[in-house]
Amino acid sequence: MPVEEFVAGWISGALGLVLGHPFDTVKVRLQTQTTYRGIVDCMVKIYRHESLLGFFKGMSFPIASIAVVNSVLFGVYSNTLLLLTATSHQERRAQPPSYMHIFLAGCTGGFLQAYCLAPFDLIKVRLQNQTEPVAQPGSTPPQYQGPVHCAASIFREEGYRGLFRGAWALMLRDTPTMGIYFITYEGLCHQYTPEGQNPSSATVLVAGGFAGIASWVAATPLDVIKSRMQMDGLRRRVYQGVLDCMVSSVRQEGLGVFFRGVTINSARAFPVNAVTFLSYEYLLRWWG
Numbered sequence: 332m333p334v335e336e337f338v339a340g341w342i343s344g345a346l347g348l349v350l351g352h353p354f355d356t357v358k359v360r361l362q363t364q365t366t367y368r369g370i371v372d373c374m375v376k377i378y379r380h381e382s383l384l385g386f387f388k389g390m391s392f393p394i395a396s397i398a399v400v401n402s403v404l405f406g407v408y409s410n411t412l413l414l415l416t417a418t419s420h421q422e423r424r425a426q427p428p429s430y431m432h433i434f435l436a437g438c439t440g441g442f443l444q445a446y447c448l449a450p451f452d453l454i455k456v457r458l459q460n461q462t463e464p465v466a467q468p469g470s471t472p473p474q475y476q477g478p479v480h481c482a483a484s485i486f487r488e489e490g491y492r493g494l495f496r497g498a499w500a501l502m503l504r505d506t507p508t509m510g511i512y513f514i515t516y517e518g519l520c521h522q523y524t525p526e527g528q529n530p531s532s533a534t535v536l537v538a539g540g541f542a543g544i545a546s547w548v549a550a551t552p553l554d555v556i557k558s559r560m561q562m563d564g565l566r567r568r569v570y571q572g573v574l575d576c577m578v579s580s581v582r583q584e585g586l587g588v589f590f591r592g593v594t595i596n597s598a599r600a601f602p603v604n605a606v607t608f609l610s611y612e613y614l615l616r617w618w619g
């Protein structure tokens with residue numbers, strides 16, 4: 332089993348993650364709290380109340396976890412394609428796989444990465460939702476003092492299953508949308524690259540950026556539900572499950588609730604995934 336894809340997936344994911352984390356914090360706040368009037372209002376309030384550090388809350392854990400999560404996504408994707416089409420990463424430019432195979436490999440990668448991502452994503456969302464300024468003497472300390480304390484508190488108060496709160500919504504979000512992610516990327520690269528050649532850096536950047544946007548637009552409805560399920564249970568349980576969360580969110584806030592954070596998600600997705608795919612492609616070419 333080729334391991335380069337796993338390592339390239341890890342490094343490229345980490346680069347994308349640092350770039351996108353401030354956007355991600357604004358998105359999570361908009362999806363789960365009603366105190367902000369929009370993206371700009373949310374950014375101004377975070378900056379005034381919590382300083383620049385507020386945008387980077389909850390980042391250390393995803394950085395540690397991206398090694399597992401992104402390498403599982405890219406490694407499983409590439410190795411599933413290898414199983415389905417018997418072509419390695421290097422051979423795929425000359426013999427492109429069918430879109431059905433790309434979609435199936437993307438869905439498989441998305442499904443398995445969601446399982447690894449669930450506890451890390453839960454901790455990230457809980458930390459991002461703490462609105463207290465970072466470490467101010469004399470002020471009330473936030474409920475969670477950091478990722479390890481957060482994980483330990485969830486485990487103590489909600490048990491092992493508590494660490495997987497929102498995992499179903501996460502799997503439903505990631506399985507089909509990772510298929511869309513890889514189809515968009517490969518489709519755009521194929522469209523703008525002469526037969527048998529590697530795509531240029533500009534093509535990889537644009538295809539990666541649009542793959543990110545397409546997958547996040549499709550993922551946003553379940554992303555909202557996932558974030559709400561992850562915040563549920565903090566004080567008391569409100570939702571019985573994914574469906575109940577969907578129905579009560581629509582009843583209270585209308586259908587527009589499913590598109591909360593779609594603008595910020597898309598703005599974040601372009602640079603993050605452009606950088607992710609560019610570094611992934613170049614690392615593999617370098618090692619190949």
Ligand SMILES: CN(C)C(=N)NCCC[C@H](N)C(=O)O
Nearest residue numbers: 505508512546547550600603
């Ligand atoms: C849930 N969806 C749509 C995705 N995860 N899409 C793929 C993008 C992955 C990248 N690490 C990112 O965070 O944008």
